[in-house]
Amino acid sequence: MNRSPYLSYTRALVDLAIESGEADEIGEQLEGISRILEANPSLKSFLGRPDLDYKEKLSALTPFFDSLEINGLGRRFLQVLLRKKRLLSLPQICFHFRESIDSRLNRVRVTLSVPFPFPTEDLESVRRALAERTGKEVILRQREDPSLLGGWVAQVGPSELWDASIKGELTRMKLKLLENEGRP
Numbered sequence: 001m002n003r004s005p006y007l008s009y010t011r012a013l014v015d016l017a018i019e020s021g022e023a024d025e026i027g028e029q030l031e032g033i034s035r036i037l038e039a040n041p042s043l044k045s046f047l048g049r050p051d052l053d054y055k056e057k058l059s060a061l062t063p064f065f066d067s068l069e070i071n072g073l074g075r076r077f078l079q080v081l082l083r084k085k086r087l088l089s090l091p092q093i094c095f096h097f098r099e100s101i102d103s104r105l106n107r108v109r110v111t112l113s114v115p116f117p118f119p120t121e122d123l124e125s126v127r128r129a130l131a132e133r134t135g136k137e138v139i140l141r142q143r144e145d146p147s148l149l150g151g152w153v154a155q156v157g158p159s160e161l162w163d164a165s166i167k168g169e170l171t172r173m174k175l176k177l178l179e180n181e182g183r184p
Contacts (some may be wrong), residue, residue, distance in 0.1 A: 007091055010096040013077050014104065020073055023101045029074040030097065034090045045085050054083050099158075107137045115148040115165075130154060130162075153166040 017023040037044055058079065065075055072102070081087040083177065102109060110130055112118075123142060131138045134156065145153070151165035 006086075006093045006096050009081065009086065009093055010100055011099060013073075013093075014100045016073055017097075017101065018104060022073060023105070027072045027079070027094070027101060029068070029070050029096055030077070032068065033070070033078065034094045037088065037090055044088060047082075053073060055064060057082055064135075098159070102139075104138070106135075107139055108134050108157050109139045110140050110157075111143055112144050113145040113148060113152055113153040113155070115144070115146060118152075119140060126152065126154075128167050130156065 013026070014023070017060065018088070018091075021085065037047075046060070047053075061078075065078065078087065078090075081093070083091065086093075098109070101107075108130075112123070112126060123140065125172070127138050127140045132170045147164040147167070149170075153165050153168065154162040156162055
């Protein structure tokens with residue numbers, strides 16, 4: 001069994017975050033730090049320096065954490081990762097954290113691709129339909145995709161794609177016609 005080295009960190013944080021009622025706030029904080037790490041090669045290089053110890057790195061990062069208002073459980077978790085030399089693994093830990101939190105809270109994240117921004121009432125209608133179909137609370141994010149002619153495409157969780165677009169329907173019709181070609 002190939003187990004991720006991040007799961008033990010993630011499990012501990014998930015339990016504490018749910019217990020404290022701070023799961024979403026902590027998730028947002030960690031994802032913000034993760035995005036900053038990914039966008040700053042010099043910060044990643046600094047964190048990977050073997051000639052600096054934990055205290056030196058923490059001293060340099062403390063004003064950074066302060067400016068982002070990272071406190072409490074989120075801050076302690078980042079300090080543990082820094083001490084264990086795992087802070088550069090934060091993007092993978094964030095992924096597992098969100099998946100675990102969503103699973104435990106019976107939620108699913110959906111990215112809804114639309115040709116133009118949907119009005120709030122239409123978005124809410126789609127969200128309700130997706131919630132009914134999945135049996136989960138739906139956290140919906142809208143993304144504009146001008147290549148769609150109409151309708152929508154939903155990325156449900158990490159592995160499902162639901163296509164209710166005109167483009168998708170035309171593709172399905174084309175395949176059906178090709179499949180029936182040559183039949184009386």
